[in-house]
Amino acid sequence: MSDIVSIKGLKYGLQLTFAKGASFDDVQANLLDKLQSGNSFFIRGTTVFVPKGHFAEEQNETLRKMFHRHGMLFSTELKRPNLAPPSRDSAKSPSQKFKESVEEAQKMMVINHTIRGGQEIKANCSVLICGNVNPGAQVIAGGSIDIRGTCRGFVHAGAFGDKTACVVADRLMPAQIRIADIIARAPDEPEKVNQAERAMIRDNQIIFEPVAR
Amino acid sequence: MSQIIVITSGKGGVGKTTTTANIGVGLAMRGNKVALIDTDTGLRNLDLLLGLENRILYDLVDVTSGRVQYKKALVRHKKYENLYLLPTSQIKDKSAVNPDQLVKLCEEMKKEFDFIIIDCPAGIEQGFKTAIAAADTAIVVTMPEISAVRDADKIIGELGRADKENIKLIVNRIRPQMVEKGDMLDMGDIDEILSIVCIGQIPDDEKVVVATNRGEPAITMSDSTAGQAYKNIVARLCGENVPFLKPQKEGFFARLKKLFGLL
Incomplete structure (x- = not known):
């Protein structure tokens, strides 16, 4: 073979x-x-x-x-x-490309440790992180990002332009978050988060909403 | 079983060298045979903290380049007879020692000593890589300050990449009053970000400065709170289970005194 x-x-x-x-x-x-x-x-x-x-x-x-x-x-x-x-x-054709990117996004990469400052995760597919994303760390995914821990770093979901991508974390307080081509940054007054949240695009804005886990 | 411990931090000025000196003296006071290796070539300080500068004959670069036996370069502490310092060169720079040479040296020294403590330079470049090469335990020193915690996080990542699994944390220069007011990161915040075993919380103590200038580590001073914290760290390194010091609050009388002092 x-x-x-x-x-x-x-x-x-x-x-x-x-x-x-x-x-x-x-x-x-x-x-x-x-x-x-x-x-x-x-x-x-x-x-x-x-x-x-x-x-x-x-x-x-x-x-x-x-x-x-x-x-x-x-x-x-x-x-x-x-x-x-x-x-x-x-x-x-664009539709074909989009279909392929969606297929790609449905795959998943699993990372079983904390991503510390200065480390970077890049994947064409979605990413599941069992650990924290610490300040100064970067996660860039073609699909969605799921963090079983606290997210304080930089996250970019749907990096190829998939606006349906989302970011979920047990505690979602990233320094900056991007979904497709939309950027949001953390408020200047840090707030304590005590619930799992999901970030996604609605009306061309990134919104956070609580999710049950 | 001898242990090789590297004391590192990433950021400069958080107290790596002070910690090295204090832990070294503490372990020696308990009767262990201890060697301290300064790897901050070009910016050596460990000898000053121990008050041994005027006794240096040879240095680490002389040893690793094969010019002398390491035993000739060791400087015995004037008070604690089983504490030795292997100083580094003040003239050469970090490129003068490479990781393999240090590993070889530590392998040799392991036969003689119970503890070998390596004082790591700041940064994540050559000097850091050399310093951590031989160690089986790493102690990361940080301060309750975001830049120091951020750098400690990076260093823990680097240590993980170098396959060091036994990583411990010391938080230095904590000011209980500031933590209480919420002006300083507290232990919970730090633990949550770094998530490694903490073996020491050292309060900010003016006596450390006095001790440094005198060349006698704070651990030898009975009235120093930082010295007491270092004693506890040494006990934890020896496997004892010691509770953390309660943050000392400024008492009523102390505040009253201050108030009158101001008036």
Whole structure:
């Protein structure tokens, strides 16, 4: 199974070569497996090269989408990718992009410790933090953020523009909170919070409301 | 079983060196064989606090570079015979000692001493990384002040990243009156943010300044509240269960005196 696809590091990205006789479905399944295993080869923003003419055009398109979903560029030509206009913008309709971002946001990253000052968590998906987010710490998520503890740091949910994202914490008192492109900051007079709250967008403003846990 | 303890804080001026000197003397008073290592190369102070500056012959840089045996560089305390100081160089800078050298040195010293206490420089750069490399216990010193607590939080994160699991907290220079008025962070606030085991709460005490200038740590003064707090910390380090000092409120007569003093 693991020999179906072999990966070779190049200056500008990763070159994929496929075993002789491997079917497209096998290749696709294998690549998806590798992508989801959190393999450190597949760093976001890396370009993946597939030899031109190996697969049919529509099959290439399927792979392109799969890599895009994992934040990578796809190319059939061995050259430095033109980074200025990301190809995916032209290739997909906005509704399609939104659908993908929602799918992404439905995944979740679990962090089982306190995020201390100076530390940063970044995820394309939603984030669950079992611990506190201390002052000076940052959490940036494509989806929503759930904090089982006190949030005093900087949180940004829906970082790709998802206005339905929310931030929940047992005690929500962030220094600054962003949801999609809307920013709110803590009041200058700090207030004590004793109940779990959820922050979300309503009428283009970030509002806090109590939630039961 | 000997212990290697690093005393660190991130922020400068919160009392790392004072704490190192006091804990060192306290442990030695209990009969332990203690070595204090100053790693604040270029800005050494620990020798001053112990009143040992004029006895220094060699320093940490001489030892780690292999010029002399560490035993030659150790300075024995004039009063407590089982307390030794390994001072650092005042001329070189932090790049003169690297983490591996300190680990090797501590491994060697471990055979001789019950406690090795490392005084860490402020900051999170090279000097900090060197100082924590050998330690199995870290004591983070902070003050009830947001910048100090913020830096302590960062330092705890860094210690976690360096796989130090045994991290303890000392809160220094607490002013009970200010805490009571709500002008200073109280222990609850600090505990909540840092969430690590606290082994000491030291009141702000003018006698510490006197002690520093005299080169005799406050722990040796019987009338110092900070000294008493340090004694309790030493007891807790030795595994005893000592309750925290009650914050001393200004008594009625003291207030009356002050009032008349003002008039």
